[in-house]
Amino acid sequence: MELNILTLIYLIGAVTFILGLKMLAHPARARRGNLLAAFGMCIAILGTIFLYKDEQGNGLHNYGWIFGGILIGGIIGTLAAKKVKMTAMPEMVSMFNGMGGACAALISIVEFNRLVSHPVITSLPPSGFLSVVVSQGELLIILLGLMIGSVSFSGSMIAWGKLNGTIKDFSFKGQHILNLIILAGVFVLAVYLFVNADDLFRFDGTSAVFTLKGHLIFYGVFVLALLYGVFFVMPIGGADMPVVISLLNSFTGVAAACGGFLYDNKVMLTGGILVGAAGTLLTILMCKAMNRSLANVLIGSFGGGNKSGVTGQKQHGTYKEITLSDAAVLMAYANRVMIVPGYGLAVAQAQHACHDLEKLLVERGVDVKYAIHPVAGRMPGHMNVLLAEADVSYEKLLEMEQANEDFPTTDVALVLGANDVVNPAAKTDPSSPIYGMPILEVELAKHVIVNKRSMKPGYAGIENDLFFQKKTSMLFGDAKKVLQDLIAEIKNL
Amino acid sequence: MNSVLSWITANQQMIYIVILMIFVGIEVIGRVPSVLHTPLMSGANAIHGVVIIGAIIVMGKAEHDNYLALILGFLAVILGTLNVVGGFVVTDRMLEMFSKKKKKS
Incomplete structure (x- = not known):
């Protein structure tokens, strides 16, 4: 009877996941969707703890360990999630994703040890020769869970380190070949173990013992998969991190689904595959926004590509700077100002100052809008989240297509720490690594004011022609400071 | 085969x-509108934390003298909880800002 209740609980859990994800797709219902999925997760976890019975009808034990683990994880998780700054959200997501991946890998390790320590021994009738039969289905799932979970864990940790700046981009010649060799190594060992599992036992009297060689191969798969995760993310530039995190997110989903197969657990399977499929689609959508193929990102070749782009640079003219008071006058007497936020705004935590400037300009009768590039910031939608934090109203945020229609009638386009997403080379220069990426066409506006900290190129590592155009003026400095000074100047007008 | x-x-x-x-x-x-991509990724991230159920089962099945299973299972429960709790809380924080702004406008 208890087991039937658990089945019902799992069914409800699975439905809440689907509904929750669906509601997350609508701005008005997103928060309730998240809470609904969280509720489903809670009852699924509690149901598992108290009602789960294995095939022999035994309940779970080790309650102290289970609750201890949940308590520790729950406290750390809540504190970390509550304290994290809005700008650090992407790396936090990456970090939690890595935890899930590690969890799946650990489950696989424990289950593998269980599988090989209780082998099914059969004696072949004519000779009485003893042999071991390992469930190949289970072994396959365990190996998949191990490989995917490990790659997801180490990859997410590298992505986390890269986003918070502790790990620098790192690539060397022949890295792609090394990556492929490591990946091939993972598969060769895994396939070897899968095919020869039955022969990796040694008989000690009538009981079978899994050999050291077999253990070494299994942990070899584990270590190589971890290594692959590191080398897979290492050479990929910051501009690609959203894609990588989204991809690793779907990896962890698949790893969780492996656990679902292992325990014949439908809610794990539903949740895992749902995230796996949704995450993969999200990844592809992001790749499309940057006009790159997923395969291109997977092999991690952005590092190689941008170097050839840099060597193909043509001569640049000079850029001109604008003083704060000139910029203030230009904007205060404009009819329409378009603000183009980028990562620089996020780093400087300038979203509130930005909103103050917008309010001030609106009071003076200026029409102010924000142009949001789909991959501005470090994750799609990152800018929207940041600006929402500063209470910028939803109607003022224009998506790329709409913003591009409005640029020709815009007097001043204020670019705040954005670079690659406004680089006209994406339209005009076929040799550029970002050629073909849809951009915000700020050069159509009458004046362009670009705020940057320096003339250093952006993530893609390429120069931006926009900065050298006639109608462009540079306003150097930290975005927050510059905005506050601008506000003071406009107030003095 | x-x-x-x-x-x-x-x-x-x-x-x-x-x-x-x-x-x-x-x-x-x-x-999904692109506005919601970050919260969505974060929400999906929390949902795959369902892997914790596997960790609980591993932990709950481990024999008392099987230290490898106990330690790894315990770690898995901690990590899985981090994924679930952290994921949902972060997502809620992101979405909270959307709803706050909704009321004002």
């Missing part, structure tokens, strides 16, 4: 779920 085929037969329900869920996942995501 035979053993793989028999395993597929034995798990055909699960395989049906996998295939149907792939379609559901794609359908559900297909209509």
